[in-house]
Amino acid sequence: MAATYRISGHGRLPQTKTARFSFDGRSFAGVEGDTLASALLANGVHLVGRSFKYHRPRGILSAGAEEPNALVQIERDAARKTPNVRATVQELYDGLTAHSQNRWPSLAFDVGAASDRAGGMFSAGFYYKTFMWPKAAWKALYEPRIRAAAGLGVAPDQPDPDHYASRFAHCDVLVLGGGAAGIAAALAAAETGVRVILCDEQAEFGGSLRFEAGASVDGANGWAWAQASVAKLAAMDNVRVLPRTTAFGYYAQNFVGLVERVSDHLARPGDGLPRERLWQVRARRVILATGSIERHMVFADNDRPGVMLASAARTYLNHYGVAVGRNVGVYTANDTAYAAAIDLKKAGINIAAIVDLRDNPSSPAVDEARALGIEVNHGRAVIRAGGKLRVSSMTIQPKAGGGERTIPVDAILMSSGWTPSVHLFSQSRGKVAFDDATKRFLPGTYAQDCVSVGACNGTDDVTAAVDEAYAAGEKAAREFGGKAVKSVRPKAASTESFAGNMLGAAPGAGADMIVKAFVDFQNDVTAKDIRLAVKEGMRSIEHVKRFTTTGMATDQGKTSNMHGLAIAAETLGKEIPEVGLTTFRAPYTPVTFGAIVNHGRGALFDPTRKTATHAWAEAHGAVFEDVGQWKRAWYFPKAGEDMHAAVNRECVTVRKSAGLFDASTLGKIEVVGPDAAKFMELLYTNPWEKLDAGRCRYGIMLREDGFIYDDGVVGRLAPDRFHVTTTTGGAARVMNHMEDYLQTEFPHLNVWLTSISEQWAVIAVQGPNSRKIIEPLVEGIDMSDEAMPHMSVREGTICGVPTRLFRMSFTGDRGFEVNVPADYGQAVWEALWAEGQKHGACAYGTETMHVLRAEKGYIIVGQDTDGTVTPNDAGLDWAIGKKKTDFVGIRGLTRPDLVAAGRKQLVGLKTKDPKTVLEEGAQIVADPKQPVPMKMIGHVTSSYWSENCGRSIAMAVVADGRAMMGKTLHVPMPSGVIEVEVCSPVFFDEKGGRLNG
Known part of the structure; x- marks a missing residue:
């Protein structure tokens, strides 16, 4: 098709290089520098899409990112299909293929337009009322059809081959x-x-x-x-x-x-x-x-293809050299539309008339328009646009009514002002x-x-x-x-004038009109819809927005929000500032998932983090589990062993001799500075000022509300330096938590925080023979019980590598945690493994770690706590400094609901049948014969088979749990109701003698 609307001598584009493109299967030609919108207009194409709700014909409204109508699908190949691309932003290239959206079977004849004729049934908020009954119809009838109708374009169904x-x-x-x-x-x-x-x-x-x-x-x-x-x-x-x-x-x-x-x-x-x-x-x-951004005028049928912003028409002429019509009408309440009319007139385009809502407009632009012979009708309004697939006329009348006159046009330019x-x-x-x-x-x-x-x-x-x-x-x-x-x-x-500004619906776009005066083009919201929302009881502009969906489309109301606000204010009888303004949220314009996700897809969708010993564990047959982003050895099966057999063997071996466990994923933070101890006093419940250098302490961190946030062992390396460990899952959030308080609440403290989680590999050697395994490899550290008692930390070397050696245990046996620079992690592990073989030690994984710690009643934050557990609930009152007067969460601990009777407390559970293992998360009831729904008094937090105890063990939080010791409770499970006895959460070595065994 010939480019019949390209105006010779106008625009800035060199017309020497042609770009071929197609739209809905029809071939066209544009020039290099065009947008898809300007190229379509140059070929006389105004109909480019259908609206969302009513499937009304829509054309190009703007020339920029504010475009609500001209959304198309761009297809490069089968895998590169991009929906909802604004034709006003998409640059033309040779071979571009575009399709219109939200229509069937064709753009010119869309059966979905039947909803326009039934518009009275689809007024604002109809979906909140229509789909409530009958209840059974939601799944069977409403939801499938709503999902099928949702959206404008079609999302690609193949992986994106591009990179970002x-x-x-x-x-x-x-x-x-x-x-x-x-x-x-x-x-x-x-x-x-x-x-x-x-x-x-x-x-x-x-x-x-x-x-x-x-x-x-x-x-x-x-x-x-x-x-x-x-x-x-x-x-x-x-x-x-x-x-x-x-x-x-x-x-x-x-x-x-x-x-x-x-x-x-x-x-x-x-x-x-x-x-x-x-x-x-x-x-x-x-x-x-x-x-x-220029705003449109709100009048009846203002959405016809060919109706556009005055600045857009001017852009297409002065930049792209394209006329948007041959017989153009202008409707304005602003001087800038006159400039558009003048430029078009000088380019040889007939201006049928300028209709100015203002009573007595006066400016050089108005004078120039009249001097050029353009008819100016002031104090008048356009009450409707004629046409269907392309605007054909505009009907005007005085603002007071009467005296209608219809003017033939093939485009209407409009401007109510600038936002x-x-x-x-x-x-x-x-x-x-x-x-x-x-x-x-x-x-x-x-x-x-x-x-x-x-x-x-x-x-x-x-x-x-x-x-x-x-x-x-x-x-x-x-x-x-x-x-x-x-x-x-x-x-x-500049000779430009921005005088004049009009908000809301123009005269003639009243609430009683059957015709539609559009405020939000993409979501088909009319002036009548906004008035209806107010009548339905919506008083907040945020509620009006959601009830009508004004400003909730891909353009986010760039042209419509102020009109909607003004109409709501007028209906409420309030000034605009009293009604308020909707919230502007990112993104300003739609952003692709590709740009945000970037490299994070496929194998990089969730980065896989591996410890220094991963290759060794893999070579020794470890089965891995995902813990956050970490790959952690779950268990080490031998030939013929399933998971249960492997874990049972590992648990027994650690208790009888020793085991090696990779604990490198623990969060590690250095707290350094003259005020390090003061900072620790404020962040943890425990006292730290008097902790000697070289000693460790178990610490609990609370939120402001008094609930447990994280825990871990903290070693004091020097008066001004602490080595803090956190749970694996809490590493990042604890660091952020500390930084937040240091920067906002305690900025007077002279402290530096450094995450060292990646810098140190941690090898836990646990069991009666643990010292025998480590001692031959260590230099500069006296590992005797007298020189290095339980909960101590020393610095020296192991295998010639610097180490921070902690004597601590998460199994209840004598244990050590060897911290070495991560680059040497595997080498030191292999040396320890070689020593361990002399004593019959094994490598064990996370499942065995869980069982061993549960035998001793040691909690895991996030498993045995759920964000509503206090230190008292967990039986950890001993970890709160009795003389402390301030720390994060201290006031939360005094809340009446946190000290009231009936709170859930951590206890142990023994099944009456020792071979029955409870399901984690299973609910606990006092009386299994009570009517449904039963009253749940707690739930199982941890549950395992313990080979060392010869029975199943479990931990749970139960209402008034410590007062129920020895009582029988019941756990409904798919296999039946299981009887359990409430007991201490410590199932093995209750007196703790094995820590020095």
Whole structure:
């Protein structure tokens, strides 16, 4: 099809290179530099999709990221199918294949459009009411059909063959937005030598200069100045320029997430080129130059294909050289739409009429439009658009009513004003403020080191915007040590006027009308829907949003939110600030799973962590289990042994002789500094000030609410140095917990925290012969009971390697934990293994470790605790310093519910039949004959067969458990109800004599 709407002599694209593409199976031609949207419009194609709920015909509304209608599916091959791509952002390349979405059997004839004719049945909130009855119909009827209808595009069903990159970056100044303001700010900062990153979501920098034909900077065309300035910035060593890069999220401490589209615009991506690149940027200051977004007019049937934003039509003409129609109508409450009409008129496009809602508009733009012979109708409203698959007319009348007149058109341009893009500012936790004079929200109270400039700050005039932005860049550079330079501030000028601003539904789009006046295009939300939500009792704008789904589509309400808010406020009889504003959340625009997941898929989806002895364990037949991200030896079966036989043998061997266990996955943290002991006093329940260097202590860490958070053995290496161990699963969170308190609650303490979990391999040698195995290999440490009693730590060497040797036990037998640098872990293990063979020792895995510790009643946080267990519940009151007056959780422990009778307490359970092993997690009842539902008084936390005890053993938390010693309780299981006796949780060596055995 010939490109009948390409206007010769207009636009910036060289029309020498053609790009062929297809849409819904039809072949078209565009030119290099087009977007899919501009190429379709150049070929006279306005119908590009169907709306979500009503399946109404939809066209191209905008020219940027705010597009709610023109969502298409891009297909490179069978594995590369990307749904919901905005045609206004997708760059054209030769061979591009696109399909419309949410229609069947075709775009022009969609049977789903029947829902439009039945629109009265699908008013706002209908889904909350319709699908409640009959109850049985949900699974059989409603849910399958809702799931089938959900979504717009079709998700790919094959693995993604592309790869994605990730980069971390630091800079002094991060400028988000590459329009005139963003470029000016970047220039001012970059010229002083500070590190600058400038990014913009478009392929080319310039922002609104793409369509502002009358803008100039330093006497030159604004667009030409933008391109020259960006080229200058790109040539600087201290500047990184990122086009096609969207800032999607603004997080704490000036951390900003960017997604760069690297190859989606290329017909043949180069070898090794990623599809997208995720940038994680930490900036000393962020300059927000994100501009503003034009709003549409809310009137009946304002969603017809061919109805679009005035700035979009101007962009397609002035940048792409494409006319959006031949006979164009304009509906506005804002001066900027006049500029669009003037540009189109000068390009030879007939402007049928300008309809201005304002009573007496007066500006140079209005005067110029009249001088060009354009009919201007002020004080009037467009009450409906005609046509179906393409707009064919607009019907106007005075605002007061009466005197209808229908004007034939093939496109309608509309503008009700501009909404500053405060999304990223709001994500930074900044508070917006409503400016009553201009009826818009602007940046108010700042929460991070950032500054808003230009249109996003309410500065509409390009001259003032460039001045404001340049000053912000200069200020940031001075504060961050930039060198003084004699720079010449750019002088911008423009004939543009942003006068006029209108929010809400236009006259004629009343609640009583049967026709639909759309506020949110993608989710088919009308002005009537919002009024209905208020009448249904919704008073909060957040509730209105969810009831109607306004602003919940992929465009996140960029064009609709302010209209929806204004209509709700009007219906409630309140001012807009009283109703509030919905929350701006990341991402600013949709981000692909590929960009976020990045390399983390396939074998790297969940990184596999292996200890230093993994290869040895694998060679010796270990069966592994996943513990978090770690591969841990579960048990070491010999020929003919199943798991139970192997674990039984390992348990007996450790008790009779010795066993070697890899405990490297334990979390390890060094707490160092003059105030290290004071810090430990505050983080743990135990006392630490008087613990001698070289001694260890079991420590419990609580949350503020008094519940157990983690536990572990802590060794004091020196007066100012502690070696803290945590549970394997708690390593990262305990480190974060400590850092949080150090930075926010105890910043006066002179302490440093260092995670050393990866640096030390830990080999636990447990059992009566453990000292005999270790002693021949150790130098510089006296391992006698007198010199190194239980709960001691010494530093020396083993096999010539530095070691931190702990005498401690998680089995209840004499035991040691050998800490050596991880690089030497396997070598030291092999030496210990060789010594161990002389004494009949075995290697044992995590299952045996669990059984041995359960025999002694030692808890595992997260298994025997569930986030609601206190030290008293676990029988660990002895670990709370009796004279301590302050530590994290001390006030929580005094809560009435934590000291009340009836709390669940840790106890042991013995089954009446010693061969019966309880199921972990099984519930416990006092009377198995009580009616269903039974009253559950506790549950089994740990349960094993103990070969050393010759019977099953279990631990449980039971209401008033310690008062029930010797009583019989019952555990319902699939095999029947099991009788159990409540007992001490210590099943083996109750007096603890084996610790020195």
